[in-house]
Structure formats: structure tokens, C-alpha cells
Amino acid sequence: MRLRDLLSSDETQAPADPRPLRLLRLPGGERDLDRPVLGTVTIDLPDPGRFVSPGDLVLSGLAWHGRSAGADAGAGTDAGAGRSDAFVRVLVEAGAVALGAGEAQFGFVPDDLVEACARYGLPLLAVGVEVPFTSVTEYVARGRTEERIGGLAALVDRHRRFSTRQQAGAGSEALLELLLAELDLRAHILSPTGRQIAGARPPLPEKTASALAGRFLAAEREGERAPHRTVARGTAFSLFPVRSGTGEGDSAPRAALTDWLIAVEADCTDWNDERVDLLHQLARLVTVERGGRDTDRTMRRRAAERLLALVGSASAGEGRQSPFEEEEAAARLTAGAAGATGAAGATGREGPLRWQAVSAQLETKGQHGSPVAASVRGLLEEVLLHPRCLGPDAGLRMAVTTADGAGSGSRSGDGVEAVAFVLVREDARLTPDAVERVTGGSLARGLRAGQRLAFGVSDPVGGAAELRHALAQARNARQVAAPSQPVAACGPDDLAAHVMSLLPLIPAEVRREFSRRLLAPLTDYDRRYGSDLVPTLRSFLEHDGSWARCGEALHLHVNSLRYRISRIEALTGRNLSRLEDKMDFAAALRMG
Structure with missing residues (x-):
């Protein structure tokens, strides 16, 4: 915003217009009208220097001047002229862009103040009695915000085009911090399980993040229009979706269970369209960045697919695979794991590494269509990436694929299965309780009627040759997972808990x-x-x-x-x- 934007004109002036400011003195000529106004400060102290920042428009009611209220404009005193000189000199030294003098105190602006502004080269504006200082302050603040939004929107657009071409994988975090700092907002990028991916520090409490993710998934399930508004721990939040893109081009409906969200600590009810659109643009940018991250998992997904095919065909007795094939496929999965050398069973920096298998199924009944296989895979990845499941560097110690073979057990009734192979230490194994804690909060709220999520977790095994047993164990555990619960997880111990737990294994x-x-x-x-x-x-x-x-x-x-x-x-x-x-x-x- 520039100084000329604050001046009234016959064409635009209206009773509700906050701009009827009259120009009294412009020492530098027309070029002074292009001075940028960065903010406002209202002050009536004789020495305002410590309160003024460079680029400020200073608003003053002139209570410091000391002249009589009924005196003429030209009937100044030496004391008043001295105060005006000192006041204006301090403003210029502090970097003020202009002085807005209120006429309510005397009915006019004293001549000695006009002369002081001319002497020091400070533009002087008269603020009429009918114009509250708050109107000027709000007008400047609103104009500055709109300017920032316009500039930031252009920045988002440039970054989006760059990211699309370059597939940059980490730019969204830095851009999020920049945008929110400029807009004076706190926000967090959350996964559907409530895992904090990026955003303000300190991070949200785990229960709050899970509750926000649950509210988002419930709103998406009901088809509510974004952004979704909610309150958590006494703070208003606006939730913007970051689409996963899963299922695009598929005949099945897109599953929102894999979508991320941006949780902004503000109520967007009173935001203008430009501000809301900027956050939607940011969400689309994060979608692009997320796609770049997903490409990093492609090799592990392919290796997991190969390993699952070998394990599945061996279990079904379809030919005889060399054990070296399974070991080779397993070695590909461990190649990127921190501290892992060779296949599971080797000793890494933190002790011996072992395998676990996880089976996940999204069951559907009713008129919802079959779940998209890729969405079930993405959902299992999101669950395992939560710190409660595998801890730090989880992405390097897991590989997930869909199970789509006819004899693989991938389908049971109306469900689609995804399988994960994960590397764990013996003292930090993945447990069904951890999976259930992560999934039972937010994901349960995103399920439609007739949908159910079931997880099975195997015991740790020492090498790739034992993975077929681990996979069978995980699948059996998944089938006995509490059928009455919308989200449930079981492990091998649950198979021996009671004979009734074996009933789901019967056709x-x-x-x-x-x-x-x-x-x-x-x-x-x-x-x-x-x-x-x-x-x-x-x-x-x-x-x-x-x-x-x-x-x-x-x-x-x-x-x-x-x-x-x-x-x-x-x-x-x-x-x-x-x-x-x-x-x-x-x-x-x-x-x-």
C-alpha cells in the first residue's frame, strides 16, 4: 500500500469510506505519494521514537501539543512550536512515512506543525473528526494483507510449476513456514492418523492431532464442503484437504482415508475468497510434494511385490523357487534401512534385525463399491509411518504392496488386502496394540456404513525363508480380528486366546x-x-x-x-x- 491510497477523492468518497484524509503538506512533491505504508501506530506522547518503526504512518490526536482548544490555527506559541519541531524530528529519525494529524482536538491542524513537517520533509495528512483512527489502521492492515496474499499466491504458483517439473520433495515445509509467518497463522500438515508431517512448533498434542484428523475424515465422509471448521482444546481450526489422488481414473469411488490435511489455527468464517484460495493453492502444492515423496517408495513397493509373489507361490506349491530368490528379494528391501546390512538376521547399528509381516484389509458391504487396491496400500503405509508403530525412519524399514493374486488371500468377501514387510529389532517389535491405538481414533470416523478395517501382525522371524509362515500368521490373525469392531488389529497371541477366536478361519x-x-x-x-x-x-x-x-x-x-x-x-x-x-x-x- 502507498500513501496515495489513503487520500480521499470525489469519485470514491462515501460516508463509510475509511479514506477521507486530506493532504496538507507534501514537501517532496508527487513522488512522496508513492511512499510505501508498512503499518500504522497511534501515539500522543511527546517523544514517540521508541514506538515508531520504519514505514509507519503515525496517527496522533495532538494531545502533546499543549495549545488552547479555542485558539486560532495561526495563534501558536513558542512552546507549541518547539514541541511540534521535536515531535516531527523524532518521527523522521525513526523512519516514519507520514504523519496523520487528528482535527478533533482543535478543529484544525496547528500551523507550527504544518511548518515543522515542511521543514523536515515529512508528508502531513489531516484526519477529519468523522474518521476514527481505528478505521485508518484497519484499512492499512487490510490493504497490507491483500498485498501479501497476492504476492504469496504468485510465489505459490511459481513454486507449484517448479515442483511439477522438478518433482522437488521437501519444498512444501519451507513454503508452509513462509506463508504462515507472513499471514501470522499457525498451521500443521497432518496425516489421516494424526501424524504431524510439517508445520508449527511445538507440534500439536497427539490426542488433538488425532481428533482433528478424525473430524476431517468424518466431514469428508459426509461430503461437506472444505474447509471444515472445528474446535479442539478451545482453539478454532480450519481444515483444508490435501488430496492423495488415489483411485484417479478408477471406476471405484475415491477413498478419502488416505488424504492429508492442513490444520490452520484460525476460524476461516470471516476470511475473504483470496485468503481461502491461497490455502487451497498451498494444499495443492503439498499434494505435488507428496507425490514426489511417494516416488521414493516405488522401488520398495516393487521389491515387496516380488517377495510377496515368491512367498505366495511357494505357499501354494506352484513350482519350486530357490531360497536364494527370496533372500535376494528380501535384500532389496533392507538395502535402504538405517543400520541394516544384507537380509534380516544381520546385525545393524541397533542390534539384530528381524522381519514382521502385516496384513490389512478394508472390507466393504453395501453400495460403496470395491475399495481401490492402491488406497488400501496407501492406508497401510500411513498407519505404519506413525511414530507409535515403527518409530523414526519407519519409511526406510518397511515396504508395502497390494495382494492381488487369485490364490494369495487378497480378497475375503468384499475386501481388498495390502501386505507389508517390516524390519524391526527384537526389543522394538510392531504390536497389534500399537496398530489399534493409531487406527482406532481417527480412521474409525472416516469409515462409511458397511466398511471395516482389519489388521493382522505376525511374530518376528529371522530370515526371508520364514516369511511365508509370518505372512500366513498375519493373515490368520487379521481374519479373527474382532468382527464387531469397525477397526481392529490382532496378533498370533489372539489365535490362542480362545477356541472361539478360530471361528472366522472357517469358510x-x-x-x-x-x-x-x-x-x-x-x-x-x-x-x-x-x-x-x-x-x-x-x-x-x-x-x-x-x-x-x-x-x-x-x-x-x-x-x-x-x-x-x-x-x-x-x-x-x-x-x-x-x-x-x-x-x-x-x-x-x-x-x-
């Missing part, structure tokens, strides 16, 4: 048929006579066969309960005093 058709044939006599009887034999059976088993506790829970006399149990036994030909029959009924109720 779905077999489970349904077993449950139907055993319980059909009871369901038919309940439907025909309006009885409650199936609920009674369930309660009886849940109370460990205790007649008293089951009768109390059902509000039944023990004799009535005994009659119902006898009807169940007569209809099914089973005996509820036998352990085997109790287990069959429990399994049928669980699978029904």
Missing part, C-alpha cells in the same frame, strides 16, 4: 450352514409360538449354566427355566449338561 458358507441346521428347530418354534427359546439358550450359556443367575436375569422362576431348557434339548436332540453340546450351541450362536 463363511460352512459357518452359516452349521448355525442354521443346529438352531433352526429353535427359531422355527419361537416364530410359531412366540416363545423365547433362542434368547433363553443364549442367557443360559452366558451365565455358565447357572440356573439361579440365568433365571434372575430372565425374571423367570427356576422351574420355568428348566422347562424351557428341556424343550431346547428335545427339539435339538442335544444335552446341555454335556460340554461338547454347550460348545456347539455357543459356536452356532456366535456364527449365526
